[in-house]
Amino acid sequence: TDSKFNENVSDGDTIDIDGKLDSGNFDLTVNKPVNIISSKNNSYIALNSTTAPVNDSNGNFRIITEGAGSNITGLYFYNTHISIENTSNIHIDNINFINENQNIGFNVGAISVRDGSENISITNSYFKTEHNGGHSNVVFAVAYNCLFENNTVEGYGNNIGNLFYLTTYNVDSIITPHTNINITVRNNKIKSINTPENLAICIGMALEGSGHIIEN
Secondary structure (H helix, E strand, C coil): CCCECCCCCCCCCEEECCCEECCHHHCEEECCCCEEECCCCCCEECCCCCCCCCCCCCCEEEECHHHCCCEEECCEEECCEEEEECCEEEEEECCEEEEECCCCCCCCCCEEEEEEEEEEEEECCEEEEECCCCCCCEEEEEEEEEEEECCEEEEECCCCCCCEEEECCCCCCCCCCCCCEEEEEECCEEEEECCCCCCCCCCCEECCCECCEEEC
16 A cells, blocks of 8 residues: 555465566565575566665665564565665565666665664675666665675676666765675675676775675
8 A cells, every 4th residue: 555565464474476576566665674585596677677765655665663673585676676675684585676778866875774784784786887877786874783784786888887886876975874884795796797897986996984894
């Protein structure tokens, strides 16, 4: 109801996605702690996100404060903006995230952990951007105590943004501490392919904040 889980969904329920959710009509804001999976390994979430700001209803997959404690496992996202906002204890594992030939992530990044989110882990996943209007790929924007491990981040071509980006850009200054703290980045592959060396809008890894661990 209104892009959120209604009273038919209880805390701790499992949402099993079987097949395609392939239009902006399936815009989803996760507002309860749930487990979202695809037991048949056949999910195809293509919400046709636009480049408008994230708080507009335009085909986003969002996890908000009330969704704290949710787990997202084994899903496939195509041209779907993912935003994790002011929430905690979220685990994302084994997802595929493809953003190509569509402007997604205006001012926030194609997948964005932001606005004071804490204890977010993203593991064993694949993130690709190609010709997406110069927007960043994976972004942490004022996040605390997070883990990014065993992932592959790839950017293709000459119209992409930063590949892995820790920033405070476009986060309301009312959120404090206004910095990234204790982000662990371990055992990842981050690479650009057919990208000009002098492409000023694309940095492989840009780090803001303190207490970060970068390993292997």
